């Protein structure tokens with residue numbers, strides 16, 4: 001069952017990143033208090049990395065028990081280990097190298113020079129197995145119930161590496177698939193599918209900047225998920241759109257909440 005999107009609009013992208021980082025810290029601390037550990041799915045892209053940098057700069061980051069946190073990725077650019085364009089490389093630079101995460105709980109997607117070589121389908125299947133191993137019986141499915149799954153929204157309304165009209169966005173069975181011919185470089189990628197995304201307790205969609213305004217307006221105005229994958233991303237308990245004023249500028253007035261200070 002889909003959860004209706006809730007919107008929070010911040011003045012600008014810097015404030016959005018700081019507020020989202022504060023929100024994430026609270027979520028992780030609460031999940032660790034109630035369940036012992038937390039699981040978060042990271043996103044690549046400008047907004048996702050901005051949030052991680054804001055988290056790294058927040059004094060409250062020390063409230064998180066980084067050793068009791070599982071980190072997963074919503075998608076990855078299928079490139080060699082350490083490539084500066086890999087989402088995991090960027091996340092390490094923005095945050096992970098600065099906090100005491102448990103390396104065994106940092107679940108990066110395979111690289112193109114890893115154990116599966118250039119076989120992106122095998123790499124995607126291996127990540128699906130890793131997710132399935134982490135899912136307990138209480139999860140009732142092949143992926144863990146992530147506490148928070150974050151998704152940057154692309155200007156074409158893509159999320160993770162689910163691009164409009166490509167086969168990955170139509171996937172209904174597998175939890176992770178390889179992507180070929182992505183319109184944004186690199187063309188070969190690995191991505192969670194919509195069924196895997198929807199296993200999350202909370203899905204947060206991040207959109208800041210005027211180049212995201214049209215995508216946000218389309219996805220939030222009833223577009224189909226094949227044409228606007230962001231429209232198909234929702235969580236079990238909550239779907240939260242975190243926007244800045246520029247990205248919210250084209251939303252129908254009925255949806256546009258007042259900007260937070």
Ligand SMILES: O=C1O[C@H](COP(=O)(O)O)[C@@H](O)[C@H](O)[C@H]1O
Nearest residue numbers: 043044045046047152153154160
């Ligand atoms: O390539 C990607 O793009 C999207 C959005 O990135 P942005 O820079 O336009 O914010 C991102 O969500 C995804 O993880 C990434 O692989």
